[in-house]
Amino acid sequence: MKCSDGIFALFFLLLGNHLWCQTIEICKSCAVTTIREGVAQASDFDTLLIKKGTYKEFNIKVDKPLTLLGEDYPVIDGDDKGEIITIVSDSVTVDGLFIINVGTSYTADYAAIRVVESENFLIQNVVLEKLFFGIYLEKSKNGRVYHNKIIGDAVDEYNSGNGIQLWYSKNVTVERNIVQHVRDGIYLEFSDNITIHNNISSNNLRYGLHFMFSNDDIYTENIFENNGAGVAVMFSKKIKMQGNTFRKNWGTASFGMLLKEINDAEINGNTFEENTVGINIEGSNRIEYKNNDFVKNGWAIKVRGACYTNSFVNNNFLYNSFDISYNSNLNDNKFERNYWSGYTGYDLDKNGIGDIPYRPVKLFSYVVNRTPETIVLLRSLFMDIIDFSERVSPIFTPDNLLDANPLIKPLR
Amino acid sequence: MIKIQGLHKKFGKNQVLSGVDLEIDKGGIFAVLGPNGSGKTTLIKSILGMVVPNKGSISVLETNIKNSWKYRQEIDYLPQIANFPGNLRVKELIRMIKDLRREQGNEERLIDLFGMQPFLDKKLSTLSGGTKQKVNILLTFMFDGPLMILDEPTTGLDPASLIRLKELILEGKQKGKTILITSHIMRFVEEMADEIIYLLEGKIYFKGSIEELKNKTGQTDFEHAIADISINSADV
Amino acid sequence: MFKILKYSFYDLIRSRWSYVYFLFYLALGFVLLFLNNDLSKAVITLMNVIIVLVPLIGTIFGVMYFYSSKEFTELLLAQPLKRSTIFLGQYFGVAGSLTLSLALGLGIPFVLYGLFRSEAIWNFSLLLIIGSFLTFIFTALAFNIAISNENKIKGFGYAVLLWLFLAVIYDGFFLLSLIVFEEYPLDSFSLAATMFNPIDLSRTLILLKLDISALLGYTGAVFKQFFGTNLGLTVAMGVLLFWTILPVFRLAYKSKKKDF
Numbered sequence: 019m020k021c022s023d024g025i026f027a028l029f030f031l032l033l034g035n036h037l038w039c040q041t042i043e044i045c046k047s048c049a050v051t052t053i054r055e056g057v058a059q060a061s062d063f064d065t066l067l068i069k070k071g072t073y074k075e076f077n078i079k080v081d082k083p084l085t086l087l088g089e090d091y092p093v094i095d096g097d098d099k100g101e102i103i104t105i106v107s108d109s110v111t112v113d114g115l116f117i118i119n120v121g122t123s124y125t126a127d128y129a130a131i132r133v134v135e136s137e138n139f140l141i142q143n144v145v146l147e148k149l150f151f152g153i154y155l156e157k158s159k160n161g162r163v164y165h166n167k168i169i170g171d172a173v174d175e176y177n178s179g180n181g182i183q184l185w186y187s188k189n190v191t192v193e194r195n196i197v198q199h200v201r202d203g204i205y206l207e208f209s210d211n212i213t214i215h216n217n218i219s220s221n222n223l224r225y226g227l228h229f230m231f232s233n234d235d236i237y238t239e240n241i242f243e244n245n246g247a248g249v250a251v252m253f254s255k256k257i258k259m260q261g262n263t264f265r266k267n268w269g270t271a272s273f274g275m276l277l278k279e280i281n282d283a284e285i286n287g288n289t290f291e292e293n294t295v296g297i298n299i300e301g302s303n304r305i306e307y308k309n310n311d312f313v314k315n316g317w318a319i320k321v322r323g324a325c326y327t328n329s330f331v332n333n334n335f336l337y338n339s340f341d342i343s344y345n346s347n348l349n350d351n352k353f354e355r356n357y358w359s360g361y362t363g364y365d366l367d368k369n370g371i372g373d374i375p376y377r378p379v380k381l382f383s384y385v386v387n388r389t390p391e392t393i394v395l396l397r398s399l400f401m402d403i404i405d406f407s408e409r410v411s412p413i414f415t416p417d418n419l420l421d422a423n424p425l426i427k428p429l430r
Numbered sequence: 431m432i433k434i435q436g437l438h439k440k441f442g443k444n445q446v447l448s449g450v451d452l453e454i455d456k457g458g459i460f461a462v463l464g465p466n467g468s469g470k471t472t473l474i475k476s477i478l479g480m481v482v483p484n485k486g487s488i489s490v491l492e493t494n495i496k497n498s499w500k501y502r503q504e505i506d507y508l509p510q511i512a513n514f515p516g517n518l519r520v521k522e523l524i525r526m527i528k529d530l531r532r533e534q535g536n537e538e539r540l541i542d543l544f545g546m547q548p549f550l551d552k553k554l555s556t557l558s559g560g561t562k563q564k565v566n567i568l569l570t571f572m573f574d575g576p577l578m579i580l581d582e583p584t585t586g587l588d589p590a591s592l593i594r595l596k597e598l599i600l601e602g603k604q605k606g607k608t609i610l611i612t613s614h615i616m617r618f619v620e621e622m623a624d625e626i627i628y629l630l631e632g633k634i635y636f637k638g639s640i641e642e643l644k645n646k647t648g649q650t651d652f653e654h655a656i657a658d659i660s661i662n663s664a665d666v
Numbered sequence: 667m668f669k670i671l672k673y674s675f676y677d678l679i680r681s682r683w684s685y686v687y688f689l690f691y692l693a694l695g696f697v698l699l700f701l702n703n704d705l706s707k708a709v710i711t712l713m714n715v716i717i718v719l720v721p722l723i724g725t726i727f728g729v730m731y732f733y734s735s736k737e738f739t740e741l742l743l744a745q746p747l748k749r750s751t752i753f754l755g756q757y758f759g760v761a762g763s764l765t766l767s768l769a770l771g772l773g774i775p776f777v778l779y780g781l782f783r784s785e786a787i788w789n790f791s792l793l794l795i796i797g798s799f800l801t802f803i804f805t806a807l808a809f810n811i812a813i814s815n816e817n818k819i820k821g822f823g824y825a826v827l828l829w830l831f832l833a834v835i836y837d838g839f840f841l842l843s844l845i846v847f848e849e850y851p852l853d854s855f856s857l858a859a860t861m862f863n864p865i866d867l868s869r870t871l872i873l874l875k876l877d878i879s880a881l882l883g884y885t886g887a888v889f890k891q892f893f894g895t896n897l898g899l900t901v902a903m904g905v906l907l908f909w910t911i912l913p914v915f916r917l918a919y920k921s922k923k924k925d926f
Contacts (some may be wrong), residue, residue: 389844389845390886393854402835509744514738
């Protein structure tokens with residue numbers, strides 16, 4: 019039983035029932051001046067009302083079900099000394115705090131808020147700055163991370179942490195958070211049944227979102243922009259990715275999304291815009307790509323290594339420098355009814371489907387794979403002639419890699 | 431007027447002028463003659479600055495013409511082949527030349543003289559050879575420079591126009607102009623020229639009046655005298 | 667010079683060929699827009715076409731004009747005009763009227779299709795800038811060829827060869843040398859090789875606009891600096907300008923030495 023419901027709290031207060039929900043005010047001139055003291059004095063299900071002010075505290079251990087509620091964003095300044103709040107009890111709510119200066123360490127992953135082996139937690143409206151790790155969920159279940167703002171100042175990967183990290187956690191919702199300038203915006207490892215919805219993860223050093231060994235997760239309508247390497251989904255099964263936007267992930271090893279050893283995923287309705295590589299696929303099978311927009315990417319899709327039985331249906335490929343790139347000449351993937359802006363065929367029977375197939379792999383993409391500097395010859399007449407002759411009689415590109423029914427108009 | 435010293439010009443391996451010295455310091459009509467390929471046109475073009483000499487100097491009206499172009503204001507030149515930008519009308523061409531020279535011309539009189547009125551609004555590409563030559567003459571004579579160079583002025587003209595041309599040339603002479611003419615029509619030369627400049631193998635072989643030429647060659651007929659030079663020189 | 671320019675220009679805008687050129691672009695613009703029904707896509711297609719076609723037309727037209735206006739030139743030479751003035755005037759007249767045909771021929775259909783209300787306007791402006799540069803460069807190169815060759819057939823031959831070389835063959839050798847020497851760091855070389863061909867240079871400008879995502883996928887620091895900052899744009903524009911000025915200077919120089 020939690021005490022987050024104000025009306026219930028008021029009701030119990032009116033009854034004068036002190037055994038139930040009590041509010042302890044914390045401020046410089048109050049009876050209780052530190053949060054640590056507040057936690058120590060509080061009984062289960064009490065609320066600590068932290069008033070505006072700066073609290074220089076760290077290693078606050080919340081070991082009973084409490085609500086830590088900030089009023090007008092009180093500042094908790096850790097002075098770079100270590101972890102700030104560690105939650106080791108079920109049913110803890112943290113709301114409306116401004117936490118800065120988390121300690122940086124090469125041996126311990128200090129976080130602004132850590133939840134350890136607990137359930138039914140809620141972390142919301144929290145602002146984190148100058149952090150190492152932000153919100154760290156460790157072996158925890160059934161919680162919610164909602165509407166937080168995490169703004170780091172990471173410069174190097176080796177001494178920076180992740181914004182929101184889930185480790186061996188289950189049934190957690192991560193929603194409406196903004197994460198910037200940390201190592202990985204959102205990081206999941208061994209975490210299943212997680213919902214990641216409507217977050218904005220941008221300008222992070224490495225990945226905007228990073229999945230490792232996590233299954234049955236769903237992420238929808240998030241925006242990942244200008245991250246060092248985009249989004250990485252690795253060694254995971256049955257992931258659903260819907261309506262996300264991957265934008266402006268530019269660089270040598272940068273992708274809108276990297277899929278590595280991913281099986282049985284659904285990738286629907288996403289937008290990949292202006293990335294060096296829209297999706298980089300390695301060893302991933304049985305993935306359904308549907309209704310995605312690939313707009314102005316260097317490579318819309320780069321297929322490396324063994325990828326079998328993937329299907330690309332009803333996607334829009336708009337003005338990408340290269341639509342598809344393969345590094346082998348075998349193909350077991352299906353391309354069907356996509357719109358390709360590079361398609362130059364015709365539709366004489368006016369059924370909306372081009373009468374000649376489209377071959378999305380250019381010979382030039384092989385040349386560029388081999389000798390990257392040749393990229394400067396993109397769009398030259400010489401390369402166009404060579405690509406054209408390859409299209410007429412494919413030698414280097416997989417013969418069956420084609421969209422037999424290319425659409426004439428883009429899908430809305 | 432014109433002073434040429436040691437003029438040499440070579441086109442590739444072909445030595446066209448090899449040391450021409452010429453001085454003309456008075457008005458009058460000077461006919462530049464010589465067999466085909468003797469360098470008449472090259473000489474004239476050198477004076478006009480269209481051909482750049484290898485050696486030697488040319489001054490026109492006391493100024494060295496090397497790298498200079500303003501002196502051409504004083505020269506009225508009638509080129510051998512009259513071809514003009516085909517998309518222009520006659521009227522526009524006249525206006526253009528006046529505009530380029532920043533000079534007023536007395537074209538009205540010449541238009542009447544040659545009966546050019548009906549052609550003024552025609553495009554140059556539609557004109558006949560004779561009419562083009564009339565335009566050519568018109569463009570040359572509408573200005574009043576002290577030096578006039580006429581390269582084969584009689585080409586394609588009907589008899590009436592030829593008479594008018596002669597009148598124009600004589601009129602110029604009376605004004606004290608210096609007029610250089612090349613022509614293959616010896617009757618025309620004989621009738622008009624005060625002095626003959628005869629070019630041979632890139633040099634001036636003879637310069638003087640028709641009488642002097644006749645005396646020199648011992649011929650009584652001008653045409654024969656000219657022919658005589660060619661034959662005798664061929665023997666040399 | 668402006669008077670010559672004016673008359674050459676008048677002469678040209680009345681000539682059949684300018685109309686052919688203008689109508690060709692007009693038709694190209696309309697056809698592309700009709701087929702694609704999409705401004706951005708049409709602009710991208712046009713960019714590929716422009717960098718090959720404009721040099722070809724500029725070269726052929728330049729050589730043709732130079733030879734066919736020989737008499738006009740001689741008429742001018744007898745006038746009190748500076749030689750360089752005459753040739754530069756004619757050159758700017760030709761290049762100017764070609765540029766005008768290009769701008770109007772493509773501009774009209776695109777404006778009718780709502781260019782000003784579309785975001786394609788920047789790409790379209792770039793297209794026109796590149797088209798103008800290429801017109802000026804290749805007309806100047808054509809004039810240079812023509813002024814150095816009395817023989818028309820030879821002049822035409824050289825002009826077409828020049829185009830073929832810069833539009834296709836050069837890139838072939840370029841690609842070959844990149845593949846042969848792939849063991850070595852090549853990014854400086856590949857950028858330098860681009861600078862020596864105005865068509866490649868224009869292509870680079872287009873790449874900067876359309877393919878920046880792909881270009882940034884490479885490791886070389888020189889590449890990164892060139893394409894990732896404004897350096898690429900500045901350098902490419904500067905060298906294009908240089909490519910325009912150089913043949914014009916040679917033309918002015920050559921015209922002083924030439925006999926007519």
